[in-house]
Amino acid sequence: MHGVKRVRYSREALAAQKERELAKLKEFQGLTAEVLDRKKRKDHGRESFDLTTRLLHVNPEFYTIWNYRRLILLDGVFPTSTPTQTNEILSDDLSLTTTLLKQHPKVYWIWNHRQWCLRQVPDGPTDTDPNGWRQSYWNKELFVVEKMLEVDPRNFHAWNYRRHVLDNMPVKRTELSELAYTKRKIEANFSNFSAWHQRSKVLTSLWSAGKLDKPKSIEEELDLVKNAMYTDPGDQSVWIYHRWLISLGDSKNVVDREILSIDELLDEQPDSKWCMESLVFYKRLLLRKYSESLTDEERWKLGSDCEGLLAKLQRVDPDRKQRYIDLSGHSV
């Protein structure tokens, strides 16, 4: 655990602990031998099933035992069960994986078993509602993935899984609620590329569906991202999102205004590499995209500003010196 000082224990205390561990180890070895033996004999009975449960609690990474468990279910249990019973058993197994995931959130085999259980869910509870059981499991999946993202909001596997769950749910969640979810994650810690990325996907979808007013929405996003920029100008994901927002628009005024904001931030934080780099990018954007509306003098000034910034960048970010030299050499 982080931050917990190592406490000193007496020699007796440590010796006692070692003995306890030895006893546990012996138990585990005995149990493993028994279960593997049953597997060899293709014993697919109830007792074997319970033994796999015990063993998996001790070591959930033992994927052979997961395989064995599935064989027991497919061969010994499901054929003689009603849909309701099957559903119950799957529900219990899902609970088992939830418990184990809390302690072992990255073990592939537990996730694997979870997916397998979800695929096995029979139609039910009734003929008129064949997706009822599935729907409630998918809802729970969403809940589980949200818990994972609470523990580690930058886990891109979890974000992927989240998209997978959202796609597969029989009754979909609204995109606006997903937008709200990304906002919560960003507010908790905006140094989170995955959250911004998700937000960009959801917004795009909402715009094309006509559910949100695009220009107004872009303005709100620019405001949000600016707050993040000023709070931590060193955060990369924020600048990348900003760049995406600018690329969506067609208004020179907006680009001018944003350049002004970033200039002010640079005044306050003169060593900010991202400010400088973004200014170069946006000024060049003006030169490329809005060339006709610029006077000769303005064009010249933008070019010289960029040269100045690139020179400074070489000093502030010497690791990428060559890149800045390159950029200043090339035309817009």
Place this chain on the structure above:
Amino acid sequence: MDFDVVVLGTGLSESVAAAALSKAGYKVAHVDTNQYYGGDEASLTVEELAEWADARASDDPSSDYLANQRARYTSITRSQTIPPQSRQYSVSLAPSIVPSIGPHIDSLIASGVSRYGQFKLLEKVAVYDRPGYVQSVPGSKEDVFKSKALSLLDKRRLMRFLMFAAGDFEGKKELEGKEQTPFVQYLQDVFSLKDQATSAIAYALAFCTSAEEPTLPAMQRIRQYLRSAGRYGASPFLVGHYGGLGETAQGFCRTSAVKGGTYILGRRVVSVESSPDDSTKDEKSTSTSHSYSVKLIDFDERLTAKVLVSSPDYVPTSLGGNTSTSKQSAYAVARCVAIIDKPLVFTPSEVPEDTPSTDTDGPTDGPEDEPSEKPEPPSYDVDTALLVFPPGCLQNGSTTTAVHALVTGEGSMSAPRGRYIVNISLSLSESTLSSSAEELLRPYLEAALSLTAPPSSSSVTSPATSLFSLFYIHHTPAAVSSAPPSSSSSVIVTPPSRPHLPTIADEATEHAEAMFWTAVKQLKAAGVQRTVPKEEAEEGDASVEKAGTEDTSPDIDSFWPPLDAVEDETSDEW
């Protein structure tokens, strides 16, 4: 009855020292005239609190200890009726919030006392703004980002300061030469921070009590708190269950008792005497060692020991204790304890008017609406939180000193359901004053109560009134000088700890450690053997020849010895 050490008073420092001495293998007798543990840091029920107040307000001097206590606590007034369920309250005489990193936490863990007690994370710190409203205190990047009250430039400057304060700032150019500058001025000059931000930083992050406090100690405190955030939760501070420090002191006493310490509560100390021993056989010894003997009422035998550790109010004048004429206060704090029946509501001033934003379910989403996504008005009720009054924020309040009010409810196990204890502290700049504690603190109590009637509630509610209130002034003694400090034979008197919310626990623990080492030195010089566990004795250096009168047990190498049992490290909740 013969002991190695007699400790008088079960305040926090004395209890920590007693526990360490017992654990080190010394025979300890620990005495307190009161019927409860904790001394000046005790946690009391309301009835006990009323008795405590009355005993110190009355004129009848039934003991030296009480006479000293009467000088220590002045200007006492209280409401007469005791609320029902009075035994379910634990009111602290020394309210405290414990930083998650620091000497107190370290000792709690290393001594094993953390296993006896439980803690609640402080929920919020807010700055009083105007009746019914508070300003939240941005103490992390997340807070700063979300704040609607700070401008973009404010956010950058505040973040720059927080990053600086969390790092190794000693010797950096932003600080060099300015360590003694008044802190508020420093924030304005070096970080271009404005009033609201400097106020929040000085009084609600660094917990200064005035704008004049010097910069370096304030910066060190902020750094400790910034680094404490996240260890057990978002807040840097823990509040002990059952009244905080009193319960903790009791935990240390329990540890001491488990290791063989003898506990005597509720006996008046009749006399404390010291007599020099016969000169030792070792001619090299330059100091004479003493023996102390303590007579308790209704106790036939005197308690004797080579070393005496004592809280200042038990030290008789013959051994250097304070006479009433020489009483000099180092610090004085005006206190108010009030019990109320409604929670405080920390409604932020900057909550904007309700505008529909694109980030919530709109009415366009017909049948796909999910009931769980409808925005609910957030609840700003608090159970265990800190309210800060910067200087000048109240018309009838102090213009120079900040006031800190700790409110604790059921969550901290210090009050029954639906009840809350408000504990207000105001540092006084002069120890002699014309105003009474009540006059000084009533405006603050009323302002705090105005927060129980939130403006956002749908029905007009009136603010709570207090079911019980107590006001007093607490004088911390100046350091007591008994015999010259170089002598190895003086009474070890607990040095004063400033009774300030975030620092008192750490200070008291540091004092306890100093007292422990002094005691050990005196005990060694007096040739007292300690009982050591076999393991330690084996590791000790047995080859050194020592004279007969000297302690042959191995040197103590740390404040706390190793713990006896490995705990399952699955419990990570406080």
